[in-house]
Amino acid sequence: MKTHSQTLIVTKNDLDDLNHVNNVRYIDWVNQIAKSHWQTQAKSHMLSNYYWVLLSHHIDYKHQIILKDTVTLKTYVKACEGVTSIRVVEILVGNKICAYSETKWCFINATTNKPSRITTEIIDLFQ
Template sequence: MKTYTKTIIVTEEDLDELNHVNNVRYVQWVNDIAKAHWLKNTSKAIFEAYFWVLLSHTINYKKPALLGDEILLKTYVTKADGVTSTRKVDIYNKASNTLLASSETKWCFLSHSTLKPTRITEDIKARF
């Protein structure tokens, strides 16, 4: 399991009417880090041949994030079988190392040429 991390700072645009990070923003961060991890670990040829679609998403919110907080996103693939992959994303307050939210997403691997699900190759599995 290869972990990919990214750090971000909470801005005013991330906040809801309670001055906490909006729940929708956490979902966006989960999607953004999954995409960044994919782009980092794939070649141009792989990127042009395959893509992922989201099948399911669960997120558990533990504690709020506030304006100016430094957020650490950690993601890794926990399972890749057949045409599906399961990814975890943990979201921490970097200063306190407090878990703010935890997400699990299930993705389907598709071919650009057929637009149909395709088996995850051993090469792709090895990259994650």
């Protein structure tokens, strides 16, 4: 599986009233890294002809993340079948997984706005 990563520094805007990263921010990060992975791997004709929509989202929070922590967002596609894929996102500080997410995405044809079977060409981008 091909992984894709980004690094960021936690700012005050990421925090909740308890001074750790707000759970809504984790969801933003999961979406951000998924979008980045698609946009950096897909060819221009893929980007103009297809897009992904989120069907379900599950996240396990394991350790808190606080102000000024350096966070690594790491993602990979765990499985593709039919019109859906399962994407994993690990949110790490150092080597410690602070959150683990699995999201189910549906592959959509941009012309019809209907689900489209994930082709071998698309699967090969992530395997």
